Amino acid sequence: MSDFSPGQRWISDGEAELGLGTVLNCDARSVTILFSASQETRTYNTRQAPLTRVMFGSGDRVVSADGWQMIVDDSQMSDDLITYVGEDHQGQRRELPETKLADTMQFDQARDRLLTGQVDRNDWFDLRFRTLHHHQRIEQHSALGFAGPRIDLIPHQLYIADEVARRHAPRVLLADEVGLGKTIEAGLILHRLLVAGRVERALILVPDSLTHQWLVELLRRFSLNVSLLDEQQSEAHGSDNPFESAQLILASQGWLFANAHRQAQAQASHFDLLIVDEAHHLDWSNEGSGPGYQCVEQLAANIPGLLLLTATPEQMGIESHFARLRLLDPERYHDIARFKDEERHYSAVAGAIDALDALPANIEAREHIEAVADDRDSQALLATLCNPEASTEQQDAARAQLRDALLDRHGTGRVMFRNSRRHVGGFPERRLHLNALALPPAYRRILRRLERDDDYLDELLIETGMDHPDVLIYPDAAYRELSDDPLNSEPWFHIDPRVTWLLEKLSDDSETGFANDKVLVIAHHRETAEGLAEGLRVLGGYQAPVFHEGLSLVERDRAAAAFADEEDGCQVLVCSEIGSEGRNFQFCRHLVMFDMPQHPDQLEQRIGRLDRIGQRHAIEMHVPTFTGSPGERLLRWYHEGMDAFSAPHSIGSDLFDAFGDALADALLDDTMLDEIISETREMFIAKLAERDAGRNRLLELNACRPARAQQVIEAVRELDDDTALPRYVERALDIFGVDSQEIGNGLLHLQPGQHMLDGLPGLVKGEEGFSATYDRHQALARDDVQRLSWEHPLLREMMGRILDGTMGNTALALLGHPAIPGGRLMAELVFRTHCPAPKTLHLNRFLPPTAVRVLLDESGANLTGKISFTGLGKNLQKVNKSLARDLIKNRHDQLREMLTQGENEADRELPSIVEAAEARMRTQLDAELARLTALAEHNPSVRNEELDALKNERQALSDAIENTRLRLDAVRVIITVDPNA
Known part of the structure; x- marks a missing residue:
């Protein structure tokens, strides 16, 4: 049956993880399916819908939405809807309309393909199992989203990305000095959230002059394909909303801020994350705001996540800085007078942190700290630090904990990250x-x-x-x-x-x-x-x-x-x-x-x-x-007026705004130029003093915590050095029809093979392909070389096709071994945990699709612990498909029994998997919730929405994990043969 009717149950062939879908409505051209378990809705073309109708047969077990189960005996059709008839677990005769089937049920494709004689190659089955194993391992890895980008492993960048990407709908101001990598930090955060599934769509607004830079950075460093939207591109979409045309939209601020119609379209489009570069150019005051600020304010009110980037957060005045924070959290930052009062307190906090190194000997330092650290826990840490009987290790631990506590209490420290070159270090002369x-x-x-x-x-x-x-x-x-x-x-x-x-x-x-x-x-x-x-x-x-x-x-x-x-x-x-x-x-x-x-x-x-x-x-x-030229006079203004060649200081833009016009008039007049240089120098010194105030000192200390940053770096290096990656890539490329050739110096050249499967990123039939390396440093040195990692689009596409499709989920092989008599039947069953849940929960960090392998022989013996997957695979021989179909047809009844027994064997493993996932989730989220709850008592930057979201997330994750079930993912039939025959 291929016609659609409301109420029918279908599954997606390419997105099996969505669960069981229900037809909401349909017409001659399209059909809309609701996948309730994963809270997703899809609309398909009726002629090309990648869907399979769910129709159970005699002997199949079905589950109702109310939780009771039934073994199907028969089925009836009425008005294009099926009603199943059978017995429940108490032996009572029941009827179950398909509209009442549980949303979490899955259509068991592996079982049906096997029993109808559809078998794939053994190396496909092998790749499927290994893909499931590696996917499970990588999805839980703490470096997920950070190991793939083409970046140096720089502590402050990775710390900020890790800290921000952990949060629910992060809203922060990235304010590192020029050259410290704000674009990389934003790209890392975006990449991590996309890979984790916590963000699906993002809008990136940048100045006109930086659109190319962002396009290049996101493509070259993060392998993110961004759609650059302008008026010409927008008009090409006709009456459709152009902001719905791609997952990632990059747009010029100048274009969008000047176009009310396009702003309305952007606001009507759903985005999970908004990124705004050069945010200090957004004009705001108590009296009013500019069109750019108004546009971002309206977008930020509807988009959960917000990253504002600026190298000059305060150089345009305290009101301008307050305006940026107001975009992040309008409830927290609504009164500029109150904000200024808080700012005056930060110098005392900065002084207290600096005074920690003088303890326990310096009494004045202790008094300074006591005036700031006035809560019970901080006082206890201070007492330990000043206790003469405490060991050096105890004092050092107390000092570190007290420093972190003071930094956490710093109001804007959670929403603003600012590193300076003097704090980061490692820059050349x-x-x-x-x-x-x-x-x-x-x-x-x-x-x-x-x-x-x-x-x-x-x-x-x-x-x-x-x-x-x-x-x-x-x-x-x-x-x-x-x-x-x-x-x-x-x-x-x-x-x-x-x-x-x-x-x-x-x-x-x-x-x-x-x-x-x-x-x-x-x-x-x-x-x-x-x-x-x-x-x-x-x-x-x-x-x-x-x-x-x-x-x-x-x-x-x-x-x-x-x-x-x-x-x-x-x-x-x-x-x-x-x-x-x-x-x-x-x-x-x-x-x-x-x-x-x-x-x-x-x-x-x-x-x-x-x-x-x-x-x-x-x-x-x-x-x-040229001596005496205007160009030489311009150089003098840079050199003498602001030390522009010695080091970046993020003040140049303010100085140019103040003196640019006068400077242009002075390029032919040395006397006028001398006056401008003198005034520029005076303003430059004053701006430096503002920059180095106590508040910035606090921000620098809070913007990178070295121990945590080192943990992230070590996690990334662990994936960099993963020896399993090249072996997996070699297998996958061979199966997908990609030719791989070593060209020296650790480089590979990948190009489409004669029988390559379509749609692989970076590989188009008839084109030359690309060069790649596994080495991070080599990839950084050459823009024309891609870096292969578990997060590379090519790897993710191949793994996704395997896990979401039927590729390799059935196979048949012959086993010739002297110790095993010929003619015996074995079944290698691979079950996968199935737990439909919204992508935003990022359930995979605690319970990714997990494989449970069961190896049975025809007598019912479980050989899983005795024969490994790799050991078995080395002794298997392939068989042609026609013979495989005949063998399966002759063993139907035995295979059905073995599939049922395998399901029972696998179900015994499920409770331990669920328990371990629940424990991992509780350990991480309970600790984070306790920390934020305690912090909220002292730091108003911890939003109530953030606490509520974390509580709701914990409960939703617990419910999802509890409802985890196993489904048959792949099955390989093994027939033993006499090796001497």
Whole structure:
């Protein structure tokens, strides 16, 4: 029967874990199925619905929604609905309409496929069992979601990701300094929540200039395919809501904030997580708020999870900072006057934490701590710390616990994470090398006329089509735009001394030269980068790849790979400004800034491509400047006004907002420039003092707890070093038809085979495939190489197809062994725990699908403990399918008995599995609930919603675990044969 009618029971062929579904409604084109056990609803095309009608036969056991069971004798059909007739466990005659079947029942595909003679290959059965085993192991692993991304194992990033991803609907502010990896932290949190099933859809809002960077980061580091939504893409969806078009939506803030219609569509779409980058640009005050803030506020009110990213949380004022916290928790942060009072208390808390190291000797330190740590538990810890009879170990433990208690009580410490470079450490020294050059005549003519003629600047802007102050800072660009001038007939790179200087440095093998090193060159304009690369080739014979916004993603990858290759790669890579976004080249230590960017953030982005955690050398920054030029004056403002080259300080944007316009007017006036530099320096020092206040000290201490971070790192390394992964991948690739070839240096090349199954990520028939490695460091060094892990999309797709489908769930093999007589029947049964539950519960961390193996012979003997899965598999021989079907047909009755006995044997294992899962769940959630409950008495940042959600989650998990049942997942029939025959 293929027609659908309301009330009928069906199961999903591809999502068996959803449980038994009920037809809600249907028409000629579509059918809607409700899967009550997992709280999911699906709508399918009636012609292509991957569904199977549930129809039980004589002898089958069925369960009613009320819990009683019945053995089916017969069935009746009326109005397209089935009523089953049989006896219950008390022998009474009963009738059970299919509408009253228990939602948790599953259609036993393995049993039915076997008894109808449908058998798969033995290696498929083997892969299915191993897949179930590895899936069970990985789903419970504490590093789940963190081991797959292409990242360095940096403590503060992993600590923040682990802390935030553990929470129910996390709402936090990620406020690390520039270069410490806020994007990576957000990506880790998102990846963990997606892998765990706690988040299904996310909306990511970023400034226009950062859309490409986010796209690259999420794809390259986390293998997350994001849909970049703009007006053109939205219009392509016609009347449909474009925000419903993908699981992960990335959109420009400028586009969405200016479009009320698209905002309404975003609000109407369901998302589990909202990520907002550069959140300090959202305008708010007590008097009113800007369109961006209003948009995010409305979205955040309906989306459970919220991550706000900013490197400057307080630099725009205390009100601006309060506005960000207000988005996270409007009930907690509703009164700015009260918030300011709390802020004044944080310096005392920071001082108390610093004073802990002076105990037990310093009496003043104890008095300082007592004034802050006024609860009973903290006082007890303080007493232990100051007790002269306590051992050193006891005092150290008390100090650590008291420090954590004080940090937990710090109000915004739970919702805001801020690390600074001085706190994290491990960053290289920055060295600035200035190289003064004479202006070439063609550039000097323009500058001298500007100095003599006040009106010439306006003429120049019109003639070149450039903006002010671009026309002053980038003389090569102005030269190109004035190419009609007879004096400008020669290509700019022939007359620019910076090109000659760079060529000399590239061939210089002295300590100050580049001859033996990689060099990254960044210029502001794409045309400058292209011309410079051409100049290096024509004038010096250097083949320098160019990296700019006009290239496709693949072309950029190739350019970056050509630069990264240590043996055969290019010495120099030339980038436009986009080269300072989204790509890291920490294997390189020489950075040539061919010109100066206008904005301090762009300058820091340039340096940040090399100045990363993991950089092993000092950063050598080389800046060729023209003496007395506007570009040199801009460099002076950066260098003297804000120490922009020495270290990132996240203050540059505020300084540019304050002085940018005046600076543009001063690029031709040294006297005016000196005044601006002096004022900039004064504001810079004041901003630094604000940044280093006691409150930031608290945030730094709370943003990374080293012991916990190390535990996460060790867990990730455990999965990195998992020797089972390569063996599993080799088996899986072979079965799925993927060709794998070792190409040296620990690299594999994967490409579609002739009989590859369709739809594997990264592998398309007729295309070349991709290179991959298991080594984290190798993958980090090369953007063109993917890293294989248990979380790689290819692995997850293959494992998902196996576990959710029928692949390998039946098999038949021959066993030839001298000690076993021929003609005997054995059955290897694999049962799997089945526990339908909402994905948001992430039940798998406590009870993933768990395999129970039962090996029986025809006499009823249970051989499971005597013969291992691997040991048995080594002695099995394959058999052709036609013979397998005949063998099964001749042994039907015996197989039915063995299947029933196997079910009884497996059921004996279920109570211990359920008990262990319940214990794991209670141990983790009870401890977390107790901690949060105690913390809520002192820290108002612990929301009541968070406590209630945790209580409800614990109860829902307990109910789900209690209802766990076993179902037959796979069965292999084994016929013994005489090995000598």
